[in-house]
Amino acid sequence: MLLYAPAALILLVFCWRMARESRRFGNAVFLGLAALCGLAAWMYGLVTAGSTTGRVVAAALLGLGALGILVLVCLLFINGLHMVRKEGRSPSNLLSLMGALCVVGVVALVITAAVLRTPVLVGVGVAALGLACYLSFLFLSFVVYAFLYGRLRIRRKANxxxxxxxxxxxxxxxxxxxxxxxxxxxxxxxxxxxxxxxxxxxxxxxxxxxxxxxxxxxxxxxxxxxxxxxxxxxxxxxxxxxxxxxxxxxxxxxxxxxxxxxxxxxxxxxxxxxxxxxxxxxxxxxxxxxxxAAYFWPNATIREFVAVLVAYKRTNVAMCLFFVLCGILAWAAR
Missing domain, CATH: 3.40.50.620 (HUPs)
Structure with a gap:
């Protein structure tokens, strides 16, 4: 049970912050960290249990993750084409298509780097993968918390x-x-x-x-x-x-x-x-x-997420530089 202690602690911090002020992006991050720590603890327990069932379940979860990426890319492409037909070709309406292309590009880059193992590709692949994981974590945290926030009841009188x-x-x-x-x-x-x-x-x-x-x-x-x-x-x-x-x-x-x-x-x-x-x-x-409208929501959500990233640009630029540095170190190590 000690494996789940970090997740439980972070979840308590999330609940405390939520009770004090629900209008914080940090709440989304803490909720995401709690879920990530809990999932990591569960996966670690499955792998180290020594049973064949545990390893099969862990492998199945990884396979579902890969399948989820493929499904996500397909849905983003479909939504992007639908947005263009319905709303036109303005840059803000192309975010779903751009998101799908970015996911495909990162996956292709990482696979190519793993196969060829040239120093430059390894460095770029490490930087791209780190940045993609960081943005994916923030995006999922944003979507889940935004969903929860949108369902809060109106508790106080208002004039x-x-x-x-x-x-x-x-x-x-x-x-x-x-x-x-x-x-x-x-x-x-x-x-x-x-x-x-x-x-x-x-x-x-x-x-x-x-x-x-x-x-x-x-x-x-x-x-x-x-x-x-x-x-x-x-x-x-x-x-x-x-x-x-x-x-x-x-x-x-x-x-x-x-x-x-x-x-x-x-x-x-x-x-x-x-x-x-x-x-x-x-x-x-x-x-x-x-x-x-359902077709409008994915593209609009990506646009909102980008706007939030810009609002916290100092933190996000620092994280981007960190992953670039990781890529440089990986290149130097080769």
Missing amino acids: YVVVLGSGLVGGSTVPPLLASRLLRAREVHAQLSGRGDPPVLIASGGQGPDEELPESHAMADYLTERGFPAGLIEREDRSTTTEENLRFSKAIMEKADPGYRCVIVTNNYHAFRAALTARRVGVRGQVVGSTT
């Missing part, structure tokens, strides 16, 4: 519901992605209204260069046309990014009520990153997500 904008179609029309946020916001508003006074709904979104009116105005019109009380809607019409959405909405809420609490509504793939941003800018509130 504001903030809906984040996402752009308009044709310069004035609310697209399905934004409509899902507005409908989810309406559900949250009804839920909070059942606990006391109805909260104010803040539609947050400025006017883009290709838009005929601010997003917040189109969002407010969409709600009022469907029976939502106009007197309970506040428009924040200056923001152009998620951070500005939250900063400008925070200013509105603090001016009216310094002790405010809020619930922020966005799409499910965006909820965790929005929560990280809300914590960074000092917004007191939980983030909830609305449903997103």
